[in-house]
Amino acid sequence: MRMLRNEELAEKERINDALLELSNRMVKVRDRKDLLHVINSGLRKAINFTACVMTILDEVHQTYNAFLTDPESKSRDYAAYNEAISTPYPVGDGIYDVAARSEEPVLFDMRNFDVENAPVWFKLHYAAGAREMLIKALPGEDVRRHSLILFSDETGTFDDCAVHIIERIASQLSTAASNITANEEILNRESEKSFLLDFSQNIAAVRTKPDLEAAISDALEHLLSTRLAMIRVIEDDGVTLTPYLWDISLFAGVMDMFDQLANRRATVDEYFFAQVLASKEPIVIDIAEEERKGNSPNYIAFWKRLGLKNVYAAALRVGQENLGTMFFLSDNLNLNLLKGLCAQISIAISNIRANEKILAYKQLLEIENDQLKEQIRTIYNFSEIVGSGPEMQEVYHLMSLVADSASTVLLLGETGTGKELIARAIHSASPRRDKLMIKVNCAALPASLIESELFGHEKGAFTGAVERRIGKFELADQSTLFLDEIGEMPLEAQVKLLRVLQEKELERIGGKTTIKVDVRIIAATNRNLEEEVRAGRFRSDLYYRLNVFPIVLPPLRNRRDDIVPLTHFFVDRYNKTSGRKVTGFSPRVIQELQAYPWPGNVRELEHLVERSVLLSEDAIIREIHLPKLRPEEKMPVAPLSRTLSEVERTYIIEVLRQFQGKISGMDGAAEFLDIPATTLHSKIKKLKISKADYF
Numbered sequence: 001m002r003m004l005r006n007e008e009l010a011e012k013e014r015i016n017d018a019l020l021e022l023s024n025r026m027v028k029v030r031d032r033k034d035l036l037h038v039i040n041s042g043l044r045k046a047i048n049f050t051a052c053v054m055t056i057l058d059e060v061h062q063t064y065n066a067f068l069t070d071p072e073s074k075s076r077d078y079a080a081y082n083e084a085i086s087t088p089y090p091v092g093d094g095i096y097d098v099a100a101r102s103e104e105p106v107l108f109d110m111r112n113f114d115v116e117n118a119p120v121w122f123k124l125h126y127a128a129g130a131r132e133m134l135i136k137a138l139p140g141e142d143v144r145r146h147s148l149i150l151f152s153d154e155t156g157t158f159d160d161c162a163v164h165i166i167e168r169i170a171s172q173l174s175t176a177a178s179n180i181t182a183n184e185e186i187l188n189r190e191s192e193k194s195f196l197l198d199f200s201q202n203i204a205a206v207r208t209k210p211d212l213e214a215a216i217s218d219a220l221e222h223l224l225s226t227r228l229a230m231i232r233v234i235e236d237d238g239v240t241l242t243p244y245l246w247d248i249s250l251f252a253g254v255m256d257m258f259d260q261l262a263n264r265r266a267t268v269d270e271y272f273f274a275q276v277l278a279s280k281e282p283i284v285i286d287i288a289e290e291e292r293k294g295n296s297p298n299y300i301a302f303w304k305r306l307g308l309k310n311v312y313a314a315a316l317r318v319g320q321e322n323l324g325t326m327f328f329l330s331d332n333l334n335l336n337l338l339k340g341l342c343a344q345i346s347i348a349i350s351n352i353r354a355n356e357k358i359l360a361y362k363q364l365l366e367i368e369n370d371q372l373k374e375q376i377r378t379i380y381n382f383s384e385i386v387g388s389g390p391e392m393q394e395v396y397h398l399m400s401l402v403a404d405s406a407s408t409v410l411l412l413g414e415t416g417t418g419k420e421l422i423a424r425a426i427h428s429a430s431p432r433r434d435k436l437m438i439k440v441n442c443a444a445l446p447a448s449l450i451e452s453e454l455f456g457h458e459k460g461a462f463t464g465a466v467e468r469r470i471g472k473f474e475l476a477d478q479s480t481l482f483l484d485e486i487g488e489m490p491l492e493a494q495v496k497l498l499r500v501l502q503e504k505e506l507e508r509i510g511g512k513t514t515i516k517v518d519v520r521i522i523a524a525t526n527r528n529l530e531e532e533v534r535a536g537r538f539r540s541d542l543y544y545r546l547n548v549f550p551i552v553l554p555p556l557r558n559r560r561d562d563i564v565p566l567t568h569f570f571v572d573r574y575n576k577t578s579g580r581k582v583t584g585f586s587p588r589v590i591q592e593l594q595a596y597p598w599p600g601n602v603r604e605l606e607h608l609v610e611r612s613v614l615l616s617e618d619a620i621i622r623e624i625h626l627p628k629l630r631p632e633e634k635m636p637v638a639p640l641s642r643t644l645s646e647v648e649r650t651y652i653i654e655v656l657r658q659f660q661g662k663i664s665g666m667d668g669a670a671e672f673l674d675i676p677a678t679t680l681h682s683k684i685k686k687l688k689i690s691k692a693d694y695f
């Protein structure tokens with residue numbers, strides 16, 4: 001008897017020592033691994049269990065999950081191990097709830113259970129040999145979050161003494177487990193925060209939709225192991241939800257349903273969208289539950305085909321304003337993180353959309369601005385066209401009358417008077433300006449080719465037609481066709497041209513189908529077409545068709561006031577292209593230019609200026625080489641219509657212009673003219689020359 005008491009005492013002492021050691025070691029526990037080690041080595045000294053597990057209740061107290069599992073447990077060798085430790089179990093499974101309700105540890109004789117229908121973890125341990133288990137729901141601050149489960153292969157292992165030991169270490173174990181969990185949660189929050197910080201940095205750099213897509217899919221896949229199903233944005237009407245971004249790869253197998261759902265008009269008041277938009281937090285849609293309630297059957301059917309149990313959704317929101325919705329396909333997401341992500345995505349999308357609007361607005365302004373500039377340039381100013389005298393004013397007036405319409409224009413005038421220049425200006429001022437004006441030089445082509453040039457031909461239409469060719473008429477569809485030197489067009493081609501102008505359709509040579517075209521014609525000639533008609537070289541019907549809106553360009557000799565400005569214009573142009581710095585022409589040269597009759601008109605003047613600029617060694621060109629004129633080209637030196645004082649006035653203005661208005665002193669206009677400065681002053685006054693004339 002005494003012996004027994006001694007043995008008992010010794011046993012008690014051993015257990016006390018074991019508990020003391022356990023409790024000392026428990027204080028130092030930092031993580032799950034430490035805790036497992038303490039239980040496995042320390043607790044085993046006091047209780048002879050074969051395996052241990054700890055579980056934890058989820059945040060919403062719906063399921064319990066593995067918290068600690070013993071990597072050396074025999075159950076590891078069984079196929080169901082991974083499933084057993086990764087499955088959340090419902091709290092009302094008949095084992096957990098029994099243990100959780102009890103203050104004391106609960107002993108289960110595993111042989112009494114219907115193993116077939118027991119939870120996976122139970123089956124697993126049973127298969128590994130366990131026959132008895134002891135569960136202690138550990139006391140927690142507000143709820144018993146953690147539980148300790150000990151297994152033994154032998155029944156009777158968990159006697160009163162074992163129960164007593166568990167009771168004694170329960171609160172310490174609970175504290176250790178709670179600390180670990182709290183620590184882990186802090187760490188998780190920290191890593192969530194740092195992730196969100198990284199994400200926010202990534203997303204701050206996002207300017208376009210594709211960038212955003214990349215940033216989102218990266219974040220979702222790495223952190224939440226999910227992908228974005230669909231982001232929809234609320235349109236300006238405040239009702240329509242338009243698809244904005246989605247991951248098409250998710251829907252490969254269900255494209256038919258996806259197309260149907262994405263293409264129909266969704267609105268903010270539809271069941272799921274309304275729920276998402278009304279909720280401050282991301283929501284979890286339990287598909288089975290919603291199906292039972294009969295909500296939005298088409299979405300439910302779609303999600304079910306994707307094999308999902310849950311869908312997560314959140315509102316895109318900046319401040320109080322809803323911008324749209326986001327849906328994620330996943331069975332299990334970290335809601336906190338999702339919320340953080342959605343907040344950032346919302347800001348990014350709102351910025352991108354604002355940016356897009358600004359860009360669109362900017363583009364619109366640019367287009368308008370271009371159009372305005374174009375209008376100013378062509379209709380009111382025609383800045384490439386020099387000439388301010390009444391003859392050219394009349395030309396501009398006619399141009400601005402006709403430009404906007406699709407009317408045929410006939411440009412008449414001697415060679416080099418600027419007919420092509422005017423044709424281009426009319427096209428640029430017309431609504432067809434966005435397309436290229438197509439030009440055909442009717443004089444440059446042999447009669448045999450002109451038809452093919454104008455109307456095109458099919459492959460093999462005639463010898464040499466190795467490829468199909470699109471004619472200029474077709475090319476000019478929706479644009480302008482400039483028929484230069486129309487007077488030179490062979491009669492045969494004139495017939496065909498007339499047909500196209502009448503029918504507004506053509507056939508390629510060798511072709512069988514007719515092609516409709518919408519072409520605006522501007523024709524030009526330096527011939528007198530009426531005379532050509534009389535001589536039978538030009539068809540009268542074609543002439544009447546072309547002569548709808550004739551514009552006659554005056555020869556240069558009839559607008560001598562334009563000679564000086566044109567000279568300056570070309571000097572500037574060739575200075576730019578040749579890098580020279582010619583400032584102008586000497587008064588004598590100007591005089592010669594004005595006296596010359598310019599049979600080649602502006603083109604001739606242009607070539608002359610080009611030559612002179614290239615040959616000049618001085619800033620002022622003092623000599624030019626005008627061609628010797630045939631007697632019939634000769635003209636009086638000054639046109640009789642001009643008075644002496646008019647000639648004098650033009651001349652003084654030109655000199656003042658060259659000397660930038662400097663009258664007296666070295667390099668002054670008076671010295672150049674070889675008259676006293678006072679005389680020049682009084683002439684300026686008398687001839688009513690103002691600064692505006694030479695600046």
Ligand SMILES: Nc1ncnc2c1ncn2[C@@H]1O[C@H](COP(=O)(O)OP(=O)(O)OP(=O)(O)O)[C@@H](O)[C@H]1O
Nearest residue numbers: 384385386387415416417418419420421526602603
């Ligand atoms: N008013 C003008 N202002 C500036 N440059 C002009 C002017 N008129 C003609 N030019 C220039 O003169 C040259 C000849 O003009 P363009 O080719 O338009 O004449 P055209 O009447 O079509 O000649 P052609 O009958 O020989 O085909 C071009 O380089 C053109 O830019």
